[in-house]
Amino acid sequence: MKNGVKSASHGGKHYELCLKEFKFAFTSTMAYILISCAICYITGYGRSGEDMAVFGGLPLWVLFGVVGPWILMVLLTVVYSIFIMKGDEE
Numbered sequence: 001m002k003n004g005v006k007s008a009s010h011g012g013k014h015y016e017l018c019l020k021e022f023k024f025a026f027t028s029t030m031a032y033i034l035i036s037c038a039i040c041y042i043t044g045y046g047r048s049g050e051d052m053a054v055f056g057g058l059p060l061w062v063l064f065g066v067v068g069p070w071i072l073m074v075l076l077t078v079v080y081s082i083f084i085m086k087g088d089e090e
Contacts, residue, residue: 021085032073040065 044052044061052059058067 017086024080028073028076032069036065036069039069 040061043064044059052061054060055063
């Protein structure tokens with residue numbers, strides 16, 4: 001760093017790091033949305049209220065299509081941020 005200006009190579013490395021993290025976030029979010037919608041559609045669409053199986057006050061399509069993928073996404077994000085994501089200082 002000279003006169004408070006970062007070198008161009010550092011900026012390129014930072015850009016590549018941000019792009020890598022964006023690709024992971026975009027891919028995992030799209031997978032979450034698609035899986036969640038597919039599970040909700042398969043297990044809940046076209047059924048009457050009397051046919052719905054309920055666990056803990058929630059219909060199973062909500063439990064498996066919304067809550068389950070949400071918990072898995074939180075766990076994936078925590079594991080990725082602790083073990084895989086690299087900092088800018090490296």
